[in-house]
Amino acid sequence: MIPPKPPARDSRPSLWRFVRGFRRDILSAQSPRLYRAWMAEFRAPFIHSFTCNDPHLIDLVLRRRPMDFPKSPRMAAGLTPLLGRSSFISNGERWLHQRRIIDPAFEGGRLRDSFAAMLAASDATVARLVPLADGRDIDIEPLTSHAAADVIFRTLFSIPIEEEAAAGVFAAFRDHQQAQPMVNAGGLLGLPRWLHLHSRRTRQTARRIRGLIGQLVATRAARIAAGDAPQDLATKIMTTPDPQTGACFNHAEMIDEVATFFLAGHETSASALAWALFLLAENPDWQDRIAAEGTARDFAGMRGLAAARAVFREALRLYPPVAMTVRQCAHAETLRNRRAPKGAQVVISPFHLHRHERLWDNPDSFDPDRWDTENGKTCQREAFIPFSAGPRACPGAGFAMVEGPLLLAAIISAFRIKPGAARPVPVLRMTLRGRDGIRLRLTPRL
Numbered sequence: 142m143i144p145p146k147p148p149a150r151d152s153r154p155s156l157w158r159f160v161r162g163f164r165r166d167i168l169s170a171q172s173p174r175l176y177r178a179w180m181a182e183f184r185a186p187f188i189h190s191f192t193c194n195d196p197h198l199i200d201l202v203l204r205r206r207p208m209d210f211p212k213s214p215r216m217a218a219g220l221t222p223l224l225g226r227s228s229f230i231s232n233g234e235r236w237l238h239q240r241r242i243i244d245p246a247f248e249g250g251r252l253r254d255s256f257a258a259m260l261a262a263s264d265a266t267v268a269r270l271v272p273l274a275d276g277r278d279i280d281i282e283p284l285t286s287h288a289a290a291d292v293i294f295r296t297l298f299s300i301p302i303e304e305e306a307a308a309g310v311f312a313a314f315r316d317h318q319q320a321q322p323m324v325n326a327g328g329l330l331g332l333p334r335w336l337h338l339h340s341r342r343t344r345q346t347a348r349r350i351r352g353l354i355g356q357l358v359a360t361r362a363a364r365i366a367a368g369d370a371p372q373d374l375a376t377k378i379m380t381t382p383d384p385q386t387g388a389c390f391n392h393a394e395m396i397d398e399v400a401t402f403f404l405a406g407h408e409t410s411a412s413a414l415a416w417a418l419f420l421l422a423e424n425p426d427w428q429d430r431i432a433a434e435g436t437a438r439d440f441a442g443m444r445g446l447a448a449a450r451a452v453f454r455e456a457l458r459l460y461p462p463v464a465m466t467v468r469q470c471a472h473a474e475t476l477r478n479r480r481a482p483k484g485a486q487v488v489i490s491p492f493h494l495h496r497h498e499r500l501w502d503n504p505d506s507f508d509p510d511r512w513d514t515e516n517g518k519t520c521q522r523e524a525f526i527p528f529s530a531g532p533r534a535c536p537g538a539g540f541a542m543v544e545g546p547l548l549l550a551a552i553i554s555a556f557r558i559k560p561g562a563a564r565p566v567p568v569l570r571m572t573l574r575g576r577d578g579i580r581l582r583l584t585p586r587l
């Protein structure tokens with residue numbers, strides 16, 4: 142069965158149709174022609190955007206000249222109440238400084254240190270699912286959010302999600318999402334900055350989250366000073382100086398980054414895991430292949446989870462959690478022979494790129510074997526950018542590629558999964574989600 146896509150809209154260009162569609166869902170507001178086109182220009186009052194599907198153009202924007210295509214300040218405007226001036230939205234010197242401190246904490250060798258915390262979160266997830274695994278129809282999304290939030294708190298601060306401050310951030314974050322369900326809409330629409338009005342509730346929930354994170358950061362700073370801090374991600378990041386300037390993050394900067402790790406690191410992983418479980422529910426043969434490999438109890442054991450890794454990758458291809466992102470032309474540019482003025486928005490849509498009919502064989506089919514290139518298969522790795530690409534690519538990509546397959550293997554080893562009553566419809570909220578959740582039925586495997 143072909144995995145579901147967003148409903149196709151009328152492809153004739155019209156500002157009214159675009160804005161109306163946008164209010165419902167950014168993704169289904171896009172033209173279905175984007176599954177074949179190399180680039181699409183859209184022009185209307187306030188909006189001049191170029192959606193790029195040409196891998197050479199994407200390479201130019203993300204890898205070769207990223208400084209000429211910074212993150213759009215319009216996109217940042219939607220996120221500032223929560224993220225302050227964090228690496229996710231900053232540009233230029235500030236961003237370089239932030240990445241010089243963050244990146245070492247996520248390097249390959251250091252990922253090994255996070256494994257025990259991820260394993261504990263994976264065990265806790267399976268235990269949380271046991272009472273629900275009686276064949277009833279459940280929405281898996283809140284459960285994968287819970288699991289991914291648990292991973293973040295255990296790896297960052299060595300605390301489980303049940304701990305008071307962690308539970309407080311998680312609860313406040315859910316309120317924040319309801320208050321601000323489509324953070325990126327303003328940026329993707331290209332609305333001017335002054336139109337990004339935040340509701341009082343958005344500002345309040347953001348303040349509450351940042352207050353709770355501030356307490357965690359202050360407590361950790363005291364423990365570092367006393368010499369009894371655990372060697373987790375928070376300690377690594379707080380004690381790593383920028384190798385060029387020698388400066389460490391101050392209190393406010395650390396709050397910005399922790400809020401970012403929480404947003405960028407748990408929403409995304411939760412979305413990917415939920416879609417991967419849905420794809421498995423419709424493909425029981427792959428459940429059996431994953432179950433046959435078993436789970437990993439140590440970092441070296443991750444090598445044995447080839448099927449879980451292939452399924453997770455295929456889920457990231459079909460349902461990329463960050464389904465769209467926006468850059469801005471710092472100068473006038475020529476993009477595929479079209480003139481793009483300074484300030485024009487450059488939209489990159491992994492959702493369309495990953496299903497592009499001229500780049501992929503059977504683009505809409507679920508085929509994890511396409512990643513098995515050792516068996517002579519081919520796949521378009523340059524057209525696969527779930528973590529973006531170039532210097533601004535996700536620093537948590539390696540982390541996510543351990544966490545996702547680990548959780549997937551643990552869940553599938555414990556349960557059989559069947560589709561729920563309704564097939565999910567993908568919509569882009571903060572990340573790619575099911576419009577009415579993602580409904581599944583679980584039963585014990587043994």
Ligand code: HEM
Nearest residue numbers: 228229402405406409410413463466527528529535537541
């Ligand atoms: C499946 C899981 C994940 C996916 C699909 C994902 C995807 C992405 C993408 C596409 C971007 C670039 C966004 C843009 O250009 O607009 C990004 C940025 C980022 N991600 Fe992830 N991410 C994941 C997990 C994580 C994790 C686990 C962490 C940290 C714990 C993390 C931290 C970040 C940060 C800090 C940035 C901003 C980087 C910058 O702009 O320099 N992500 N992520």
